[in-house]
Amino acid sequence: MPSKSKPIAEQQVYDTNTTSTGAFDIPVGTTAQRPSSPTSGHIRFNTTIQETEIYDGNNWLKVNANTPVLTSVTGNIVVGTATNLTLSGSEFGGANLVVNFLQSGDNINTNVTITPSSSVAATVAVPAAVYNNVTAGNDVTIQITNEDLKTSNVILKTGLALPTGGTVSTSGNFRIHTFNSSADFINQIPSLSVEYLIVAGGASGGGYYYAGGGGAGGYRTNVTGQTSGANSSAESAMSISAATYPVVVGGGGSAQGTSNTQGNAGGNSSFNSIVSLGGGGGGSNNGSGAGNGLTGGCGGGGSNKGSGAVGTANQGLGGGGGGGASNTNGAGGGGGAGANGGGGSAGNAGVGGAGLSSNITGSATTRAGGGGGGAGAFSHQSAGGAGGGGTGGTHGASIAAGAGTANTGGGGGGASHVGSGTGSSGQGGSGIVIVRYDTTAL
Numbered sequence: 001m002p003s004k005s006k007p008i009a010e011q012q013v014y015d016t017n018t019t020s021t022g023a024f025d026i027p028v029g030t031t032a033q034r035p036s037s038p039t040s041g042h043i044r045f046n047t048t049i050q051e052t053e054i055y056d057g058n059n060w061l062k063v064n065a066n067t068p069v070l071t072s073v074t075g076n077i078v079v080g081t082a083t084n085l086t087l088s089g090s091e092f093g094g095a096n097l098v099v100n101f102l103q104s105g106d107n108i109n110t111n112v113t114i115t116p117s118s119s120v121a122a123t124v125a126v127p128a129a130v131y132n133n134v135t136a137g138n139d140v141t142i143q144i145t146n147e148d149l150k151t152s153n154v155i156l157k158t159g160l161a162l163p164t165g166g167t168v169s170t171s172g173n174f175r176i177h178t179f180n181s182s183a184d185f186i187n188q189i190p191s192l193s194v195e196y197l198i199v200a201g202g203a204s205g206g207g208y209y210y211a212g213g214g215g216a217g218g219y220r221t222n223v224t225g226q227t228s229g230a231n232s233s234a235e236s237a238m239s240i241s242a243a244t245y246p247v248v249v250g251g252g253g254s255a256q257g258t259s260n261t262q263g264n265a266g267g268n269s270s271f272n273s274i275v276s277l278g279g280g281g282g283g284s285n286n287g288s289g290a291g292n293g294l295t296g297g298c299g300g301g302g303s304n305k306g307s308g309a310v311g312t313a314n315q316g317l318g319g320g321g322g323g324g325a326s327n328t329n330g331a332g333g334g335g336g337a338g339a340n341g342g343g344g345s346a347g348n349a350g351v352g353g354a355g356l357s358s359n360i361t362g363s364a365t366t367r368a369g370g371g372g373g374g375a376g377a378f379s380h381q382s383a384g385g386a387g388g389g390g391t392g393g394t395h396g397a398s399i400a401a402g403a404g405t406a407n408t409g410g411g412g413g414g415a416s417h418v419g420s421g422t423g424s425s426g427q428g429g430s431g432i433v434i435v436r437y438d439t440t441a442l
Contacts, residue, residue, distance in 0.1 A: 026052075034060060065148035066091040073155045076189060076442050078162060079136050083126050083442045085157070092116040093146040101130045102141040103159075108133055134159035136188070163187040165247065166435070171362025173440045178361065179433040180407045185245040185271070193239050194437045196274065197221045197360045197367075200250040200297050201266030202404040202428030203279035203334065205371045205392070205414035206290070207256030209422050210304040211401075212282030212322065213334035213341060213352050213371030213392055214263045216385065217250060217409030217431045218297020218315030220276045223360050229276075229297070229315035229337045229368070231356075240272060247271050247435075250278050252404055252428030255412065260286035263412065265296055269431040279428055280309050282319065282334055282371065282414045293319040293332065301332030301341045301350060301373045301414060308332045308341055316368065317341075320350035327377045331392070334370030334411035336385040341370045348380050349373035352411060355387020360434050371404060371411030371426060384413060390426035392416065404429030 031048040040057040052063040068091040075085040087099070099112045099122075110129045116122035122144075134140060139156040146152075165185035166177040177185060200217030219229035226234050250267030263281025270276070280296030283306035291306025293299055298316030299309030304327070308319030316337045323329030323344035330349030333341030342350030352370030359365075369385030372392030381399060382392035388410025390402035395417045403426040404410030412426030 059149055062148050065150050066146065067150040068092055068144050068146045068152040070144060070152045070155050073142055073157055077126055077131060077134060077140055077157050077159050078442050079131060079134060079159055081131055081162060081439050081442060083131070085124050085126060087122045087124060087144065088120065089152065090120050091146060092119050092122055093148065096147045097122055098145040099124045100143045101127065103134055103138055105138055106133050106135055108140065136161035160188045163189065169361065173438050174436045175439050176361055176434065176436040179247045179249055182248050185247050185435060187240060187245065188242050189442060190242050191239055192437055193237065193441060194435050195223045195360065196238065196271055197223065197358050197434040198269050198271055198274050198276045199367050199409035199431045200269040200276040200278045201252045201431045202409045202411040203266045203281040203296055203300055204253040204255050204263035204412040204427045205334065205374065205401055205425035206263045206282035206284035206303055207258055207415050207425050208260045208284045209374060209416045210285040210327065210331050210376055211374040211414035211416065211425060212293045212301030212303050212306060212308065212319060212331045213373045213414045214253060214282045214404065214411030214428050215279035215293065215296050215298035215300045215311065215319055215334040216316055216336050216355060216368040216370045216387065216389065216411045217266045217269065217279045218276035218312055219337035219356055219368040219409065220274055220315060221358060223358060226358055227356055229356070230311060230313060230317050231338060232314045238272065245272055247433050249433055250431040252430045253278065253281060253412065255427040256415070256425040258422040258424055260284045260290055262290050262294055263300055263425055265294065266409065266428045266431070269433055271433050271435060276315060276431070277312050279334065279409070279411050282425065298335035298337060298353065298368065298370055298411065301334045303331045304329040304344055304376055311335045317353055319370065320344065320373065323376065330376040330380065330382065331373035331414045333373045333382060333385065334389065336370040336387060336389065337368035339385065344373055347376060347378045349375045349382035349392045351383045352385030352389035354385045360436055367408040367432065369410045371413040374401065374414035374416035384410060388429045393423045400424060401426035403427045406430050407432045
């Protein structure tokens with residue numbers, strides 16, 4: 001009776017010649033050709049990935065699987081804000097990289113599947129389930145699993161709060177902090193690129209009569225493509241670290257009374273290391289030297305007998321000079337961020353210099369206009385410069401000098417006669433500080 005051969009399932013595959021260089025065959029095919037109902041231990045060569053793979057009961061695994069390594073995660077997880085993280089390391093694979101975010105205290109455990117840009121780099125958008133639920137100060141665990149189903153080490157990223165301070169608004173991708181008074185800007189982002197507009201307080205015009213308009217506050221900005229004071233280019237980019245930054249908003253110079261006295265300077269405004277200088281006061285009708293305007297961020301206008309003062313480079317321009325010693329001549333207007341104050345002439349006072357426009361908040365607004373000069377012996381009223389400059393006082397009528405507009409840094413108007421007496425100047429307008437940043441770059 002012939003012997004029975006063993007069923008194929010019971011046969012052993014082996015090389016009887018241990019010195020042989022031969023081989024045995026295993027199934028070969030593409031990923032699409034994998035068995036429809038595999039069982040644990042099935043082995044095959046996958047021509048799609050050019051790897052030998054084995055089925056573990058749940059997944060096809062490469063025999064020579066690579067374990068991924070996370071070396072760094074750059075970018076930030078910011079509460080309430082969508083951001084991106086950049087992953088660096090090794091063995092990321094070519095597709096189906098799973099990024100796990102875990103924060104047990106905040107009940108966060110979510111996965112994002114991405115395609116790496118290379119085997120050593122990938123970018124992942126922080127999912128809403130993370131940034132809408134993480135508590136500032138809590139660490140989020142980040143781990144990756146590659147297409148070989150191997151899991152990496154973990155890296156922790158701390159959830160950060162958005163900066164605070166001032167009145168917060170948004171425009172497009174920008175988050176904007178507007179300071180109408182002094183306060184702190186508090187930042188937790190390790191490296192935050194910010195744009196700013198810093199306008200100092202405007203000066204008051206000169207007192208008494210035939211007095212020069214007050215200069216506007218200094219105007220400084222680094223918003224790309226916009227104009228800084230004195231029509232200069234935008235200043236350099238700024239990056240700040242995590243810290244508390246005092247913001248100072250300069251007040252407007254107080255109104256000058258009916259004495260022969262130059263106007264009062266506006267207060268300086270500042271953020272980080274950037275300081276804008278308060279405007280220079282307007283000159284008064286005084287032959288003893290008080291007739292000249294004073295230097296500041298923008299220069300004050302001269303009285304009818306005086307000279308206008310220069311502004312400060314990259315902040316503002318100078319005030320106009322008076323029309324001459326005759327009482328029929330008007331005073332000069334205060335300088336603005338974008339234009340010199342107008343000079344006085346026979347019968348007319350000089351207008352305040354125009355300010356500059358910025359759309360840092362999302363809408364164009366003009367600030368830092370100079371105050372108009374006080375009128376001579378005529379009822380002419382000079383206009384303040386565009387951007388909050390106050391009007392000049394008139395002669396022989398009950399029209400007092402106008403104040404600079406609050407939070408524009410506008411200069412106050414110069415005094416003239418009110419009725420039969422001397423007049424007071426207009427006070428300067430307070431300054432403003434605006435800080436913004438692109439939330440997509442956090």
